[in-house]
Each structure stands twice: as structure tokens, then as C-alpha cells.
Amino acid sequence: MIVTDAITWILDNRSTFMVAFNRHMLMCVISLGLAALISIPTGFMVARSPRAAFVSVNTAGSLRSIPSLAILAATMPFLGIGLLPSLVALIVLAIPPLLLNTILGIREIDPAVLNAAKGMGMGRREILWQIELPLAMPSIITGVRTSAIQVIGGAALASFIGGGGLGDFVNAGIALMNMPRLLVGALPIALLAIVAEILFGWLERRFTQKR
Amino acid sequence: MKWVPNNLDRLLEALIEHLYLVFSSIAIALIISLTVGIWVARRPRAFNVTVIITGILFAIPSLALFALFIPVLGIGKAPAIIGLAAYSLMILVRNIGLGFQSIPREVLEAAHGMGYGTWRRICEVELPLALPFIVGGIRIATVTLIGIATVAAYINAGGIGEIIFEGINQRFSEKIIASGVLTALLALSTDYLLSALEDRLRRRSGREAR
Secondary structure (H helix, E strand, C coil): CHHHHHHHHHHHCHHHHHHHHHHHHHHHHHHHHHHHHHHHHHHHHHHCCHHHHHHHHHHHHHHHCCCHHHHHHHHHHHHCCCHHHHHHHHHHHHHHHHHHHHHHHHHCCCHHHHHHHHHCCCCHHHHHHHHHHHHHHHHHHHHHHHHHHHHHHHHHHHHHHCCCCCHHHHHHHHHHCCHHHHHHHHHHHHHHHHHHHHHHHHHHHHHHHHC | CCHHHHCHHHHHHHHHHHHHHHHHHHHHHHHHHHHHHHHHHCCHHHHHHHHHHHHHHHHCCHHHHHHHHHHHHCCCHHHHHHHHHHHHHHHHHHHHHHHHHCCCHHHHHHHHHCCCCHHHHHHHHHHHHHHHHHHHHHHHHHHHHHHHHHHHHHHCCCCHHHHHHHHHHHCCHHHHHHHHHHHHHHHHHHHHHHHHHHHHHHHHHHHHHC
């Protein structure tokens, strides 16, 4: 069985596997974190201005139409190969869903709620933290979930531009036509994405129910 | 900009191959999703389970999915089309289900009262009413697949991705950028065309319902 062969290979080469796995996780976490730090505050800033929101939504929408592979490849001429271009590409991949969902979440808030908050004497800052952020949260979580899936998949492709990670095993497996080696990469990548999908899907439902 | 003007035929060939991959996958997925979608639309629990399962399928990164197919299906166009079809299932089934759920009960009862059988009701009443949702699903699925299909070149399925991979291996930025832009333009124009169709259908069915 190739699956058992793959598992045996992982157990025999635990340190090699862990290096690639950690690299993969590092790429995902850093790029998702930085993308969130960029897009969520930007989303809050532009959401209330129709023109800025229009520009951001359209830019993010067109950015989204460029395939992940092309974004990763396009960083190469500027940044060469390795971890840095991979991270930059993954951040670019993760921004549009986060930004779009943040803007959507804020715009869906009932203006009556904001007026009530103002009427109660809440300041700008209080409205942001106690009204807007909690109400926009389910939509933001949807953005995080979409971005996380994008980034985990993109990180698998980072191997093509020397970013390392689990994609390296898939590449080696195909180059050598070594099926167990292929699965050493492909199975954990798939599992990682499935876990992220289930975890964030659960979070999303929890936040929606609370509301 | 030297490579692009001299290789327009090459780009066109890749574009056609790309469209072939995308549309054959959508066609296969549409047949499956219509069957499953219509069946689960009136069964909330089955609908939820279907959406979760196809959602998990959708989450699996393209490289991993294509790689997982190699031991079973090998490489080439066939496994690529199967993989791409699997991706579009989530979007199509969800939209088809929502389309059928959006039909008011009274409409179904009226059809029943007029003596329509299940099959005739689905074909003549429900399908036309759900059409804007179905086209919406086809639009999102097509745009998504146009991007993912670039990775299919990795398992020798051809398409625009082939030129991107060449660009990566030869460190040839013009190939990378030209094919990236071409794919994005393809996705954006498909999105535009199908949105226009969707709007027209929505307006038409709105008038008929009233």
C-alpha cells in the first residue's frame, strides 16, 4: 500500500518531514497574520466612504482573478526565489478575501444600530470596539476562512519558487515518479486544509449564532 | 516585450486548451450537481451534509488533489478534468439547492393543482425559476476553475499554466506575466459575460413571476 509506505517514510524521516511541515505552517501563519493586520484595519477605514470602498472592492476583486500560481511566479522577477517572495505572494493572495469580507461585514450593519449607539452617547472608539467589530465579526471570520484555505493551497505551490514546505515532497515525488513520496506531501497538505476548513467553519457558525 | 508578439499562436493554443479543460469540467460537474442538487434541495439535512462534504473537497489545495489522483488515474487531461469538476461541485450544488429553495411553496402547489407530475413540474416550472441561481453558480465556478486550471499543467494537462511553469523554470518573466494577465483577463471577461446573462435571466423571471 502506498499510503502505508508514505506513513513509514514519514516515521523514518521524522526530522526531514518536520522541517518541511514547520516551514509550511510558518508560511501560512505569517502570511495570514500579516494579511489580517493589513486588511482588517484597511477594511474599517474604507468601509464608510463609498468611493474608497468601491475602489478597494474592485481592486481586491480583480486581484482575486489572478491565479495563485501566477501571483507566486510573478514575485520571482522582483524578489528572486526562496522564502521572502513566497511570503509576499501569499500575503497578496490572502488580502482580497479578508478585505472584501471586512467591508461587507461593516456595510451590512443596520444604520439604526449605529444611530442608537450615537444617541446613547458612545464615542467613535467605543462604537468601533463595542458595536462595529462584534457585528462585523461573522463576516470577518468568513474572510479568514477563505484566506486560510487560499494560503494553505498557495503554500503548497511555493515549492515551485523555492519557498520550501510540503510541496517539496510532491515535486520530488513527481520528478522521481515515487508515489509514496508524493503522498508524503499531498496527504498532509490536504489534511491541513480540511482541518482549517472545519475549524473556521465551526467558528463562523458559533459567531453567527451568538449574533 | 519580444516573446508575446512572436508567440501569439502559442498563447491562443494555450487559451483554447485552457477553456477546454474548464468547460468540460463544468459540464461534467453540472450534470452531477443538477441531479444531486435537485434531490437534496427539499431535504435540509441532506443539503447541509452535501454542502459540508463538497466544501471539504473544495478546500483541498489543487496541487494536493491532482497529486492524490496520480497513483489512481495517472497524469494528463482526464485526471485534471475530474479534479477540476470535483472543485466546482461545492459552488454548483449550493447554488442549485438555493435556487430551488427560493421557489415559493404556492408556485409548487399551483403546479400540483394543475395536474403537473413531478418530472414536468421540475422541467417546466422549477428549473426556469431557479435558472438565475444556476447561472450564478456556473459563473462563480467557471471563474474559480480558470484560476485553478493553471495548476493542472503540472500533471501535463496543458493550458495557460504550461507557459507559467515554463516561465518559472526558465526564469522568463515575460512568459509569467503574459500568461498571468491572460488568465486574469479570461476570468474577468467570463465573469462579466455570465453576470450579464444572470441579470437578464433574473429580470425576466421577475417579470414572469409577477
